[in-house]
Amino acid sequence: MKKKKLLIATGGGDCPGLNAVIRGIYKRAKKTKEWEVYGSMEAFNGVWFEPFRIVKLNRTKVAGIHVRGGTILKTTNKADPLHFPVKDECGNIVFEDRTKELADKIRFHGFDAVISIGGDGSQKISKALFDHGIPIVGVPKTIDNDLEATDLTFGFQTAVQIATDSFDKLVTTAESHHRVMIMEVMGRDAGWIAVHTAIAGGAEICLIPEIPYQIEKLVKKIESRYEKGRGFVNIVIAEGAKPLGGTVTASKGEEGSRHIKLGGVAFELSQQLKQAGIKAEIRETVLGHVQRGGIPTAFDRVLASLLGVKSFEMILHGEFGKMAAFKNNEFVSVPLEEATKGNKSIKPDSFLVKGAKGLGISFGD
Ligand code: F6P
Secondary structure, X not given: OOOEEEEEEEOOOOOOOHHHHHHHHHHHHHHHOOEXXXXXXXXXXXXXXXXXXEEEOOHHHHOOHHHOOOOXXXXXXXXXXXXXXXXXXXXXXXXXXXXXXXXXXXXXXXXXXXXXXXXXXXXXXXHXXXXXXXXXXXEEOOOOOOEOOOOOOOOHHXXXXXXXXXXXXXXXXXXXXXXXXXXXXXXXXXXXXXXXXXXXXXXXXXXXXXXXXXXXXXXXXXXXXXXXXXXXXXXXXXXXXXXXOOOOOEEEOOOOOOOXXXXXXXXXXXXXXXXXXXXXXXXXXXXXXXXXXXXXXXXXXHHHHHHHHHHHHHHHOOOOOXXXXXXXXXXXEEEHHHHOOOEOXXXXXXXXXXXXXXXXXXXXO
């Protein structure tokens, strides 16, 4: 009997747990004896552009990969088919929707179904491909944990663990030098990594995009720590945090990218604190991509592996145009339309924030 062909793609930024999803899909598909599993290299670029880069997965290729960070299929933020960058007559970059062209390529290669593992951007592409007739299922991923349709995304816990390990190291050096230490973490427009790290590490101050900070409040908190003789302060700041009435710290993305690059707010905050009169020495650490590297935690391996199995079972049940999700301790499927509606941010009146404040953490509000 001719076997059916499944295509997997990993898109957007990488994230610990991607390989565990790939292995989960492969293992579950193999049990059916009816499916062959292929991977498109660098998101959908492998099936879209010549020379095509499509790999057939086998036991050797997936053996033990659940332990490894990154993605064996590689990934990219570039060549988003919904906003494909092209130059107009004046040489300016404009964006075109090329999803129909990509859908035709997927059909040309003879795939019977597709699983797309990626964040909000990738799932918007999944939805567009579905609208062009591709039988597709999405799997959510992001260290930022900011997808509304799922309670948790794999990679998040690993990022928090890495950030907490780094935070713990900064505490001992802050204490030795009586310094103010600022540690900047990722998260884009959401403060999930920051708040979880601040609670786990025992920070004095946590600044997040959802709660613009007031510098006078921070100065008061810092000074009171020094007055009480606790001569050091550890601050966690999310890359998307901003002062009340201010803007985020960002630079322009690469050519052809529609997105700005967040980063450097730790240095901005340091300047603001100095200008506001903080005399203690201040040091800044920007954790950056270390948060996305290395081996996934056991929890993220479990979450990712089970999402792999779930997404393949959605293919078996013909649940296309949907995304696998983890909601209320269950693995469920949600329509891609719902999954791509909005991002999940921290509610300032949530218990997460109230609880953190109960532990003495200041959000500068
Ligand atoms: O969305 C995940 C994330 O790591 C964000 O936290 C961060 O702002 C961004 O990706 C960094 O993207 P890049 O890998 O393109 O620098």
